[in-house]
Every structure is written in structure tokens, then in C-alpha cells.
Amino acid sequence: MLPELKIGNLEVEKAIIQGGMGVGISLSGLATAVANEGGIGVISSIGIGYLKGERNKKGFSSNAHYLRDEIRRAKDGSTRGAIGVNIMVAISDFDELVKASIEEKADIIFAGAGLPLNLPGLARTIDPETQTKLGVIVSSARAANIICQSWHKKYHCLPDIIVVEGPKAGGHLGFHYDQIFDPNYSLEKILPEVWHTVHQFAQQYKKEIPIIAAGGIFTGEDIYQFMSLGADGVQMGTRFVATHECDAETxxxxxxxxxxxxxxxxxxxxxxxxxxxxxxxxxxxxxxxxxxxxxxxxxxxxxxxxxxxxxxxxxxxxxxxxxxxxxxxxxxxxxxxKVDRIISVRELFRELEIGFDLSVAQYLEKDPLEFGNFRFVNL
Ligand SMILES: Cc1cc2nc3c(=O)[nH]c(=O)nc-3n(C[C@H](O)[C@H](O)[C@H](O)COP(=O)(O)O)c2cc1C
Structure with missing residues (x-):
């Protein structure tokens, strides 16, 4: 069985996060379906006003308004799992989108495509009691270090969850062109590096910070592979696009x-x-x-x-x-x-779970005592 994921006091049944995908690829439709399978469904916040047909200045200022609708719809429609919002730091209305997510009580914000150095301050100004977890997406230990250092110094806190996105991911990549195919920057390489960096900060706070692997994860066997490297969960994008519930047109x-x-x-x-x-x-x-x-x-x-x-x-x-x-x-x-057909989110979860279980069974057959004891042993 896929392990659960604990993000502070937020407990999610299955450690699968559907990555936020803009523009309009992951809205409330996909996010709700993923949450209802026990995972974390993530709404992409970028350009929703524009997508809704307001292709003028008003469309831009209405992004936050439409994001609120999407969060409400996803929260109303989901009975399990959790609902997150992906917000790109590089977006001009970052602050408004954070405000909308916190006021609508999204379970988690995932801030990526830049360093969200002011995110805790912003969140606390909007609601000092907020329960919305603050997650970041990084592509290097250096970025993780800058964020942890800065949040620790300025706000005496650390991210609640960290997604490590490797060079096989879809969308914009946090790598230089020549790093993308260089094995020194592979997810297998950067995941333990980020873990070790974050672990040093986490120990000071006696805090568990889940580290999530993303980029190129396609099967249940892949999920097993990254969890056996020490990841607490995975974030997947591409597989969720090829589902009936994905919010893009056929x-x-x-x-x-x-x-x-x-x-x-x-x-x-x-x-x-x-x-x-x-x-x-x-x-x-x-x-x-x-x-x-x-x-x-x-x-x-x-x-x-x-x-x-x-x-x-x-x-x-x-x-x-x-x-x-x-x-x-x-x-x-x-x-x-490798995508060969469009399936339902439920079928995708089943497929991933079966693949994961098979990998665990094979491993247990080979080396029963070692299972669960391999966090970054190779670093
Ligand atoms: C169509 C598409 C759009 C994406 N848009 C975003 C985005 O707006 N913001 C973001 O942080 N990541 C974005 N991503 C990255 C995903 O959230 C996810 O981390 C990544 O796709 C994982 O790799 P995988 O597709 O190999 O599973 C996008 C990915 C895809 C495929």
C-alpha cells in the first residue's frame, strides 16, 4: 500500500501529489478527482481570469477572484485527500493569489518558479492563525538552503513540505540548458542533497519536513524507487494530464x-x-x-x-x-x-498502487530486513 503523507497536522492517505499545471490544465476538476482518491490535488493559479475569457486588464485582476471559485469548488467536491494551490513566484499577482488561497483555506500552497522568500510573512499578515501549509518547489540543494536560511532568520520557521523537481519534469525547468541531461543534476542526485540540507534545519526545529520527488515519475515502480531513495512522496504531472478529469480539452x-x-x-x-x-x-x-x-x-x-x-x-x-x-x-x-491512452484518475491510482505493491513484494522477497531502512544510504 502506498504510504501516507504527514505535513504537520495535515494527514493525507496517499503520498501522491498531482503537480499544479498551468494554464488551466489542473483546476478544480482534476484536483477534486485526485483528492477523492486520497492524494493531494493541486489547482494551478496562473491566468485563470484570462482563461475565463477576460482577455484584458480586468482578466488579470480577476485571477484571484476565479481562483477563489476553483478552491471552493474543489473543497466542496472532495471528501478525502487535500487541496493545494500552485503559485509561481514569478507571477506578477503572487501576493493576491496567496491571499485568495489562505482566505479560502486551501490546505497547502506550493510556491515554485522562484524563491518565495517573503511567503511566511505574507501568509501571517493575511491570517496569523492560518492552517494553510506552506510548501516550496526547488531544483537544487542551494535553493533549498537559501529558502530555509531566509525563513529561519526572518520568520523563525521552515517550509512545511519541499518538492524537489528534477530535470525530467514537464513545464519550466529550474536548470540551465546544459544541466538538463547531465547526470550530476539528475533527480536521484539532487534529492538526497536537498534532504541533507533541509534535515540540518529541520533538526533545529524538531520538525518533520516531507521531501517529495518530482519529474519523470511514471509508474508505481518509479514511486517505489524514489521512496526507497528516501522521498516521503512523489509529485506527478504528465500522468495526470492523460486522464478524463484533467481540465484541458481532449x-x-x-x-x-x-x-x-x-x-x-x-x-x-x-x-x-x-x-x-x-x-x-x-x-x-x-x-x-x-x-x-x-x-x-x-x-x-x-x-x-x-x-x-x-x-x-x-x-x-x-x-x-x-x-x-x-x-x-x-x-x-x-x-x-509512454502515454498510450486516456484513463480515469481512479484507474491511474489503481495502476500506480499495483506497481508500487509489486515492487515492495519483490524487494521484500530479496531482502526482508533492509526494507524501509535505506534513506540515502548511498550519499
Ligand atoms: C502541462 C504542464 C504544465 C505545468 N505547469 C506548471 C506550473 O504552472 N507550475 C509549476 O510549478 N509546475 C508546472 N508543471 C510541473 C508539474 O507540476 C510537475 O512538477 C511535473 O510535471 C512533474 O514531472 P512529470 O510531468 O514528469 O510527472 C507543469 C507540468 C506540465 C506537464
Whole structure:
């Protein structure tokens, strides 16, 4: 059986987190389905107002309003598990989205794509008694160290949960291009490094901080592998896209089903980070030097060089979410080419659980005394 996950006083039955996926790929539909299987369903907070058709300045300011709706819907619809919100630090309305998540009593905030150095202060100003757990997503021990050091000094606290996202993940990656395929930066390598860094801080606070592995995890056997390396749980994105409950249009999911291995590629996104995508017609055109002129009414990402960008990434991602793949593209993890059909979230959980149980059984047969005793023994 998949282990449970404890995040302070929040207990979740199954240690599987569905990663937040923007724009509009993981909203309340997917998050509710995952929570109802006993995992953590995560709503992506980026661009929801814009997605709801308000493609003007008002659309930007309505993101927080629509995020509140999504959190309420997910919390009302779920009877188990937990509901999280993914908020990118690089987004211009970060503070408003944190406020909405805390006021709507999301169980967890996952802050990624940057260093959320002011998050505890912000959360406490909004509600000093907040029970919303504060999670961070990092891609290196260095980033984990900066965040822990800064929260410890300024706010006398540490993150409640840390997701370590390796270079096989889908979406924007926290690596330089040349690190993505370098084994020194693999998830297997950075996961123990982050654990050791965080553990030193956690000991001072006598706090358990779950460390979650993300990026390229596809099967129950993979979950077992990363848990046996010491992870307390996993975060998965790609597998959850190919589900009926995923909030993207079917055409988006079909791009996953039809993807060949040689189509999985890395782009430099207008945000200034590398990103893993499926190379469709749109990406080929951009790579061939085509530009898709646009006006930017709000500058949704702090780091977007919109004057030079060949296309608007928000626009392209929303088009894709709505199934207009000729004017957009799909982010995806390195294993996306293995997706062969769209299934329900329930079927996916069953498949992962069976794979995990088989791996445990095989291991127990080989070495019964060692099971559960292998936290980062190789570091
Ligand atoms: C379509 C897609 C969109 C994503 N969007 C975001 C996002 O908005 N914010 C974020 O922190 N991570 C994002 N991610 C990363 C996922 O949350 C997750 O960590 C990652 O996909 C895990 O790797 P996997 O896809 O190999 O399972 C995205 C991933 C995908 C596939």
C-alpha cells in the first residue's frame, strides 16, 4: 500500500501529489478527482481570469477572484485527500493569489518558479492563525538552503513540505540548458542533497519536513524507487494530464497520446527558462524564426521579456488548453511518449498502487530486513 503523507497536522492517505499545471490544465476538476482518491490535488493559479475569457486588464485582476471559485469548488467536491494551490513566484499577482488561497483555506500552497522568500510573512499578515501549509518547489540543494536560511532568520520557521523537481519534469525547468541531461543534476542526485540540507534545519526545529520527488515519475515502480531513495512522496504531472478529469480539452490530451519520443524537446521560453514541451507545428514555426505578434496588457510574469518575445506564452498555453493546438503548445514531462491512452484518475491510482505493491513484494522477497531502512544510504 502506498504510504501516507504527514505535513504537520495535515494527514493525507496517499503520498501522491498531482503537480499544479498551468494554464488551466489542473483546476478544480482534476484536483477534486485526485483528492477523492486520497492524494493531494493541486489547482494551478496562473491566468485563470484570462482563461475565463477576460482577455484584458480586468482578466488579470480577476485571477484571484476565479481562483477563489476553483478552491471552493474543489473543497466542496472532495471528501478525502487535500487541496493545494500552485503559485509561481514569478507571477506578477503572487501576493493576491496567496491571499485568495489562505482566505479560502486551501490546505497547502506550493510556491515554485522562484524563491518565495517573503511567503511566511505574507501568509501571517493575511491570517496569523492560518492552517494553510506552506510548501516550496526547488531544483537544487542551494535553493533549498537559501529558502530555509531566509525563513529561519526572518520568520523563525521552515517550509512545511519541499518538492524537489528534477530535470525530467514537464513545464519550466529550474536548470540551465546544459544541466538538463547531465547526470550530476539528475533527480536521484539532487534529492538526497536537498534532504541533507533541509534535515540540518529541520533538526533545529524538531520538525518533520516531507521531501517529495518530482519529474519523470511514471509508474508505481518509479514511486517505489524514489521512496526507497528516501522521498516521503512523489509529485506527478504528465500522468495526470492523460486522464478524463484533467481540465484541458481532449485535443490537448491527444497530443500526449500521439507523442513520439523524438518529439519531446526543450525550448527556451519567453519567461527566460528552459521548458520541456512536445514539438508540434507551433514550436517548429517558432524555432524556424516565425513571430506571433501580440500586445501585452498586463505583463503577467515578472521575468517575461515581452517586447522581444516571439509569442505570448500565456496566450499560447491558453489556446492549447482550449484545444487550439495550431496556436499553442503542450508542456510535458520526459516520459510523455509512454502515454498510450486516456484513463480515469481512479484507474491511474489503481495502476500506480499495483506497481508500487509489486515492487515492495519483490524487494521484500530479496531482502526482508533492509526494507524501509535505506534513506540515502548511498550519499
Ligand atoms: C502541462 C504542464 C504544465 C505545468 N505547469 C506548471 C506550473 O504552472 N507550475 C509549476 O510549478 N509546475 C508546472 N508543471 C510541473 C508539474 O507540476 C510537475 O512538477 C511535473 O510535471 C512533474 O514531472 P512529470 O510531468 O514528469 O510527472 C507543469 C507540468 C506540465 C506537464
Amino acid at each position: 485535443q490537448f490530451k491527444e497530443v500526449y497520446v500521439n507523442c513520439r519520443e523524438d518529439q519531446v524537446s526543450i525550448i527556451t521560453s519567453p519567461v527566460g527558462l528552459p521548458g520541456r514541451v512536445i514539438k508540434t507545428e507551433f514550436i517548429q514555426q517558432i524555432e524556424a524564426g516565425h513571430r506571433k505578434p501580440f500586445t501585452c496588457p498586463w505583463k503577467c510574469l515578472k521575468t517575461c521579456n515581452f517586447k522581444e518575445a516571439p509569442y505570448c506564452i500565456a496566450e499560447a498555453l491558453i489556446n492549447a488548453q482550449q484545444g487550439k493546438m495550431e496556436n499553442g503548445f503542450a508542456f510535458a514531462g520526459s516520459n510523455v511518449y
